[in-house]
Amino acid sequence: LLSTNGRLGVTIFEEITTLATRTGALNLGQGFPDEDGPQEIKDRVKAAVDGGANQYAPGRGIPELREAISSHQKRFYSLAVDPEQEVLVTTGATEAIAATILAFASAGDEVLTFEPFYDSYGAMIGLSGARHVTAPLNAPDFQVDLETLEAAFSSRTRLVLLNNPHNPSGAVFSLEALQKIVELATKYDALIVSDEVYEHLTFDAPHRPIATLPGAAERTITISSAGKTFSFTGWKVGWATGPATLIAAVRTVKQFLTYSSGTPFQAAIAWGLGQNDEFYQGIADSLRQKRDLLANGLREAGFTVHLPQGGYFINADVAPLSLASAQEADAALLARQLPELIGVAAIPVSVFCHPEAAQRNRSLLRFAFCKKTEVLEEAARRLGTLK
Numbered sequence: 001l002l003s004t005n006g007r008l009g010v011t012i013f014e015e016i017t018t019l020a021t022r023t024g025a026l027n028l029g030q031g032f033p034d035e036d037g038p039q040e041i042k043d044r045v046k047a048a049v050d051g052g053a054n055q056y057a058p059g060r061g062i063p064e065l066r067e068a069i070s071s072h073q074k075r076f077y078s079l080a081v082d083p084e085q086e087v088l089v090t091t092g093a094t095e096a097i098a099a100t101i102l103a104f105a106s107a108g109d110e111v112l113t114f115e116p117f118y119d120s121y122g123a124m125i126g127l128s129g130a131r132h133v134t135a136p137l138n139a140p141d142f143q144v145d146l147e148t149l150e151a152a153f154s155s156r157t158r159l160v161l162l163n164n165p166h167n168p169s170g171a172v173f174s175l176e177a178l179q180k181i182v183e184l185a186t187k188y189d190a191l192i193v194s195d196e197v198y199e200h201l202t203f204d205a206p207h208r209p210i211a212t213l214p215g216a217a218e219r220t221i222t223i224s225s226a227g228k229t230f231s232f233t234g235w236k237v238g239w240a241t242g243p244a245t246l247i248a249a250v251r252t253v254k255q256f257l258t259y260s261s262g263t264p265f266q267a268a269i270a271w272g273l274g275q276n277d278e279f280y281q282g283i284a285d286s287l288r289q290k291r292d293l294l295a296n297g298l299r300e301a302g303f304t305v306h307l308p309q310g311g312y313f314i315n316a317d318v319a320p321l322s323l324a325s326a327q328e329a330d331a332a333l334l335a336r337q338l339p340e341l342i343g344v345a346a347i348p349v350s351v352f353c354h355p356e357a358a359q360r361n362r363s364l365l366r367f368a369f370c371k372k373t374e375v376l377e378e379a380a381r382r383l384g385t386l387k
């Protein structure tokens with residue numbers, strides 16, 4: 001009774017990846033890169049293992065990584081976070097999200113997210129017992145309407161949880177929207193939780209953390225992950241930063257979820273965060289090219305493309321396709337047929353929605369473009385056969 005579609009079953013990522021593997025389809029469903037991050041960061045894992053980093057790490061994370069996260073926040077955003085009290089290393093951003101929601105929300109509270117929303121938000125809000133309230137982000141630009149946002153807040157709003165850049169839409173919140181979120185969170189005394197796992201994957205402008213806005217830092221927990229920045233999604237190194245009292249509450253919950261997180265991976269990411277500016281610019285540039293390649297392929301195949309400003313994903317509308325019209329533009333149905341039909345897997349946006357928004361987004365498919373150029377070219381060719 002807990003997930004977006006009414007139960008905590010198998011996640012959509014698991015379902016579509018299993019289908020892609022069974023059919024041998026190109027997997028543009030689950031968001032993981034098909035090329036690893038830098039070799040020298042990988043070498044650091046081996047060095048850490050050989051150097052004895054094989055027992056439990058401190059619960060809050062190894063000091064080198066907390067220092068590196070603190071320096072990263074200062075270097076990119078001029079945000080000061082104390083590595084001792086204001087940084088918590090977690091097992092992926094997923095654990096930071098879970099621990100934060102469980103720390104602050106319970107029955108009688110409301111947690112406000114934008115919709116579509118990343119699947120773990122719905123599941124964890126359900127597990128916390130709080131009520132999940134949403135504010136819609138609609139195609140084509142997936143920006144929030146500020147009056148609708150205001151109406152979604154209430155005296156019960158405990159947390160407002162945003163994801164910027166946004167999965168699945170690829171939208172980047174406007175400065176105006178971020179300001180409104182801070183204003184409303186302050187008015188209703190809600191905490192802000194900002195999932196910024198795609199912070200280094202922006203295509204038009206550098207990322208702006210909500211915590212940098214006036215009045216925000218004191219009530220904001222910022223979450224990120226090394227998975228996306230360094231293309232090591234399987235290492236599951238994430239973190240939360242924010243005021244000491246808030247991080248202490250998240251840490252209290254984390255103790256009982258995992259106690260601590262993988263020691264050698266932390267050491268490698270601590271080193272990796274010190275990469276030079278060219279590295280950080282390079283990942284965004286390379287991903288922008290991949291975005292454009294797939295966007296062109298999708299347009300040529302007849303989809304309406306909503307070009308993302310950040311992240312791993314393109315949302316494409318299937319409505320103009322002749323194949324889709326026979327199925328009433330039901331992207332959920334198409335997603336389950338495409339692997340067999342043309343050997344390409346994608347994820348329907350409706351799975352990131354409650355029923356009403358699922359209906360509004362029913363013709364959208366999410367395609368991951370964090371894949372090799374040749375894979376994207378082949379996917380575009382196969383999609384072209386749909387016409």
Ligand code: PMP
Pocket residue numbers: 031091092093094095118163166167195197224225226227233236237238
């Ligand atoms: N938040 C968002 C918006 C994501 O897209 C993802 C995964 N792709 C996560 C959190 C989870 O991150 P991690 O793999 O570090 O747990």
Ligand code: GLN
Pocket residue numbers: 011013014029030031032167
């Ligand atoms: N976040 C990735 C996505 O949106 C998948 C992560 C997962 O499989 N849980 O595709």
